[in-house]
Amino acid sequence: MTMPLETERLILRDWQPEDLEAFHAICTDPSVMQFVGDGEPWARERTEQFVGRACEMSQAVGFCQWPVIYKPSSTVIGFCGFVPANDGGEIGWRLAQEYWGRGLATEAARAVLELGFETLGFQRIIATVQSPNRASIRVVEKLGLKPESRFHRNGRELIVFSITNQRADAG
Numbered sequence: 001m002t003m004p005l006e007t008e009r010l011i012l013r014d015w016q017p018e019d020l021e022a023f024h025a026i027c028t029d030p031s032v033m034q035f036v037g038d039g040e041p042w043a044r045e046r047t048e049q050f051v052g053r054a055c056e057m058s059q060a061v062g063f064c065q066w067p068v069i070y071k072p073s074s075t076v077i078g079f080c081g082f083v084p085a086n087d088g089g090e091i092g093w094r095l096a097q098e099y100w101g102r103g104l105a106t107e108a109a110r111a112v113l114e115l116g117f118e119t120l121g122f123q124r125i126i127a128t129v130q131s132p133n134r135a136s137i138r139v140v141e142k143l144g145l146k147p148e149s150r151f152h153r154n155g156r157e158l159i160v161f162s163i164t165n166q167r168a169d170a171g
């Protein structure tokens with residue numbers, strides 16, 4: 001049982017049907033979506049597909065990109081979590097713009113990273129970030145991931161960052 005995961009200000013838990021409205025509002029904000037995929041806000045079907053796949057993944061492998069709930073308001077303010085990657089998981093995050101700049105992504109991601117290594121048994125965690133996305137790169141750096149490689153997709157440069165499970169290395 002990996003969820004719920006609680007931090008000082010946040011709860012991460014499995015998706016519930018009523019999360020969709022709040023999450024879709026985030027995915028239609030052009031500022032939020034600027035460095036996600038092709039940079040276009042999502043249509044309703046795309047958001048539904050994302051949540052549907054997350055639910056399936058959670059059932060199949062025990063993790064996904066979980067909704068992030070802001071405890072003071074019990075509001076869904078974004079997601080943080082994993083998709084499968086070689087030897088572990090790829091971590092990702094997305095928050096509603098009004099919650100940026102308060103350390104919330106770092107708070108969620110630190111807890112998720114620890115869960116990945118300690119509970120899910122990942123050997124390695126990666127993050128893939130579009131190179132102009134300074135806020136996301138800063139979060140990645142604060143978590144201790146290091147740049148590993150670069151590649152291009154849809155005319156955009158992406159940087160792959162990684163961190164290995166130090167405990168496993170030591171053992």
Ligand SMILES: CC(C)(COP(=O)(O)OP(=O)(O)OC[C@H]1O[C@@H](n2cnc3c(N)ncnc32)[C@H](O)[C@@H]1OP(=O)(O)O)[C@@H](O)C(=O)NCCC(=O)NCCS
Pocket residue numbers: 031032033035036092093094095096099100101102103104105106107128129130133134135136138139
């Ligand atoms: C990336 C994102 C999740 C960060 O959320 P957040 O809660 O504001 O992040 P935090 O407050 O934990 O940390 C952000 C850090 O980036 C820094 N930062 C923010 N904007 C920056 C910019 N334009 N240039 C440089 N640093 C910046 C902040 O100062 C902070 O660093 P600090 O703690 O050293 O001061 C949020 O901006 C977001 O949802 N963006 C849109 C979706 C997205 O791009 N997702 C990631 C795809 S890879």
